[in-house]
Amino acid sequence: MNAFVALVHRxxxxxFRQGGDGLMAVLFFVLAASLFxxxxxxxxxxxxxxxxxxxxxxxxxxxxxxxxxxxxxxxEDGTLEQLALSxxxxxxxxxxxxxxxxxxxxxxxxxxxxxxxxxxxxxxHELPMLLLSLLLGTPILSLIGGVGAxxxxxxxxxxxxxxxxxxxxxxxxxxxxxxxxxxVLAGRESQAQFLLLAGMLAAxxxxxxxxxxAGLRQALE
Amino acid sequence: xALFSAAGLAASRGGRRLFQGVxxxxxxxxxxxLVGPNGSGKSxxxxxxxxxxxxxxxxxxxxxxxxxxDLDEYRGRIQxxxxxxxxxxxxxxxxLLAFWIALAGAAATPGRVDAALAAVGLERLRETPCRxxxxxxxxxxxxxxxxxxxxxxxxxxxxSVGLDTASIASLAGMIAEHRERGGxxxxxxxxxxxxxxxxTLSLADYPAVETGDQDWWxx
Numbered sequence: 001m002n003a004f005v006a007l008v009h010r011x012x013x014x015x016f017r018q019g020g021d022g023l024m025a026v027l028f029f030v031l032a033a034s035l036f037x038x039x040x041x042x043x044x045x046x047x048x049x050x051x052x053x054x055x056x057x058x059x060x061x062x063x064x065x066x067x068x069x070x071x072x073x074x075x076e077d078g079t080l081e082q083l084a085l086s087x088x089x090x091x092x093x094x095x096x097x098x099x100x101x102x103x104x105x106x107x108x109x110x111x112x113x114x115x116x117x118x119x120x121x122x123x124x125h126e127l128p129m130l131l132l133s134l135l136l137g138t139p140i141l142s143l144i145g146g147v148g149a150x151x152x153x154x155x156x157x158x159x160x161x162x163x164x165x166x167x168x169x170x171x172x173x174x175x176x177x178x179x180x181x182x183x184v185l186a187g188r189e190s191q192a193q194f195l196l197l198a199g200m201l202a203a204x205x206x207x208x209x210x211x212x213x214a215g216l217r218q219a220l221e
Numbered sequence: 222x223a224l225f226s227a228a229g230l231a232a233s234r235g236g237r238r239l240f241q242g243v244x245x246x247x248x249x250x251x252x253x254x255l256v257g258p259n260g261s262g263k264s265x266x267x268x269x270x271x272x273x274x275x276x277x278x279x280x281x282x283x284x285x286x287x288x289x290x291d292l293d294e295y296r297g298r299i300q301x302x303x304x305x306x307x308x309x310x311x312x313x314x315x316x317l318l319a320f321w322i323a324l325a326g327a328a329a330t331p332g333r334v335d336a337a338l339a340a341v342g343l344e345r346l347r348e349t350p351c352r353x354x355x356x357x358x359x360x361x362x363x364x365x366x367x368x369x370x371x372x373x374x375x376x377x378x379x380x381s382v383g384l385d386t387a388s389i390a391s392l393a394g395m396i397a398e399h400r401e402r403g404g405x406x407x408x409x410x411x412x413x414x415x416x417x418x419x420x421t422l423s424l425a426d427y428p429a430v431e432t433g434d435q436d437w438w439x440x
Binding site: 002003005006007009010013014017018076077078079081082083084085086087088089220221 | 271273274275293296297299300301303304305306307308309311312316319320321323324325326328329366
């Protein structure tokens with residue numbers, strides 16, 4: 001437990017000191033989302049209808065930005081080998097790093113959603129539902145991303161490969177995330193979508209660390 | 222039987238068998254020095270001993286049990302020092318060491334961090350960000366990890382690279398202390414570290430052969 005906290009703490013410290021990844025993801029998110037009004041024209045009704053979808057898709061892409069470095073730097077400087085010798089099983093190493101990734105990119109993205117939602121004329125009744133769907137969905141993105149990052153470790157042009165690998169797997173999260181937020185617009189209950197999202201998170205929490213740890217073992221051989 | 226031993230070890234890289242038939246047996250307090258020209262397989266052998274990669278042939282045993290039977294448990298007994306120092310430029314010297322101690326499952330008390338830094342002469346740089354360290358100081362910080370927590374087997378790949386004479390002497394001192402406590406050391410080196418009654422394994426005696434062997438991952 002001690003070691004787990006130490007690893008999360010170290011990753012947060014590195015992220016804040018190097019200052020890049022979280023901030024970059026949020027800026028990309030805000031900028032990419034604000035391109036849509038220019039692209040599809042400033043029609044408030046149209047924007048309001050697609051706002052949740054835009055926010056989800058751009059959040060998904062923004063979460064990908066820093067993923068290829070999740071294990072890369074540790075692998076290059078020999079830290080990963082030391083982590084393999086630590087008291088922490090590799091599965092928990094992965095979980096700690098995914099948690100740190102979510103805290104550094106997922107949480108700021110959720111917060112940045114509020115101004116972006118206003119920008120896109122999102123119905124303010126829908127905003128709490130959208131935030132809830134992101135709160136359930138973004139940890140899944142970090143976990144699935146962790147598997148991709150572990151599998152592409154050491155591959156040339158790993159970042160592109162990682163996106164190709166991870167994006168299809170994230171489609172179900174996108175579908176239910178947007179559907180959960182949009183249900184309010186149609187005056188429907190969104191409980192089912194949120195339960196499905198929560199179920200996906202409950203499945204990803206134990207499964208993704210196992211898959212990613214297997215990938216890391218392969219990279220260390 | 223010996224506590225840590227290897228028998229009939231062979232490793233292949235790209236269709237070349239780097240060495241074969243390598244074996245040794247170590248008891249608590251023993252030291253084994255690997256020598257041999259560049260490319261003779263010293264680093265590959267040390268990686269195999271750390272459980273990274275599978276030997277083409279042979280067995281590595283701890284207390285007569287194959288280490289690959291329970292790698293996680295075995296890795297809890299070793300410390301490695303590779304060519305990469307695992308030093309993060311953005312962290313302070315003391316923070317990095319405290320992190321490693323916590324990761325090893327020990328309590329990272331300030332006293333423990335200071336003692337380990339003092340062992341390699343870095344105690345005055347505790348609050349210095351690692352990006353300001355010289356190559357030799359980074360190496361010493363990596364060595365401080367050895368002093369920071371106790372593991373019975375040290376696997377050191379050219380630990381003296383980049384060190385000044387005083388640091389090499391203190392490295393030799395650390396190794397001697399470790400052996401007195403009953404620890405074991407396997408290290409590769411190109412220079413004489415002056416270790417008392419250490420055994421030497423020359424990989425030049427096990428010349429590489431072209432075999433067309435496939436690497437294990439291609440097999």
